Amino acid sequence: MGIFGNSMFLLQDDIVWFKEEDPVVSTIFLVTLAVIIIAVIVINIVRNGIGAGPKGSGSGGGGKSSGSSTRNFSIFQMRKVASFYGLDKDQTKLLEYVFKNDGVSNPETVMQNVPSLDRHFKRAYKSIEKSGESEQEVQDFLTLLFSIRNTVEAAQPDKSAAAGPARRISENMAAVLSTAKGATYPVRVISSKGNQLLVDCPRNSLGTPVKFARGSKITLSFFTNLSKGFSIESRVQDVLETPQGLALELAHSSKAMALTKRRFKRKEVTISCYFSIVHIEEIKRGRKTERKMSVDPRRSMGTILDISAGGCAVKTTSVVPVGSRIKITFENSEGRSLAALGQVLRTNRSGGLGIIMHIKFIKITRKSLNAVNAMVFGYDQD
Secondary structure, three states: OHHHHHHHHHHHHHHHHOOOOOHHHHHHHHHHHHHHHHHHHHHHHHHHOOOOOOOOHHHOOOOOOOHHHHHHOOHHHHHHHHHHHOOOHHHHHHHHHHHHHOOOOOHHHHHOOHHHHHHHHHHHHHHHHHHOOOHHHHHHHHHHHHHHHHHHHHOOOOOOOOEEEHHHOOOOOEEEEEEOOOOEEEEEEEEOOOOEEEEEOOEOOOOOEOOOOOOOEEEEEEEOOOOOEEEEEEEEEEEEEEOOEEEEEEEOOOEEEEOOOOOOOOEEEEEEEEEEEEEEEEEEEOOEEEEEEEEOOOOEEEEEEEEOOOEEEEEEOOOOOOOOEEEEEEEOOOOOEEEEEEEEEEEEEOOOOOEEEEEEEEEEOHHHHHHHHHHHHOOOOO
């Protein structure tokens, strides 16, 4: 056949030896392989989560997380924790970042161990303060961090809550009346005989009596001589004129419920402070009425005995009427000057001429509030 004939024969043999595969089989193989790869990726994402944390927290979260801690982190438990405490998206993101940075693999266990949680949060607090790119960023993340911590604190069970007889209310006892809309007014009990319960008619900051419709729901909170707090649910029955002035007649309740634990953690301290009375004046401009606040230049001294994000107790020899608004200034352990606008809810005698004012914070700067929270939880200590 010659040289070319033999070559053609070899080429024909090659064509026989290397048959083209069935395209249907190849397609099935590739699709199956792709499905397996996608499944592995999805499982890995669900197990470890996506991303390292909220924007900007890389500089304020406590350092970079290790690859091993990220791989071992349980995103399922993280979601369970977030759901249980009702955390929003930003809170969940920051908490996840803090835990991953510290190598926490089981978020649920840490959340149930408050001392352990505080160790992680204290490290995050220190890192945020040192590494924040701006003062605003620092305060943003500290506010978010403490919102999580206070949420956890509020969720802790209160073992002391119990019901008691409402007849422990005595005449001339200081109390706080709360409306269904959340407004609070300091009042004093005029009479608690039989089924009649009379209290001072609450007044606003200008001294004008607050109007209540008959049947309005209210809550009356009070403290006994043993400093135990109770509250009763009641309704306004009438508004009466008494020798002591205008009074609300409330429906007396047969039971008083023990006040639940405070919303915010409170810490005993001994901090010198100054406070001034805040005056509120209404100015009419045409049909509009403007409220103007002015701080009395005279200052009084006191000592803060305990403090929380919601208020403080101050011991002083000055006489301050219940319901007064005051500006209080003090310093934390780092020497930072802090200030807040508060309202005196009640007072107790404290030997001799001294009294203890129980103050609710009405307005406080974010920076001061973060400093108070750091003080309460001990994050400002080395």
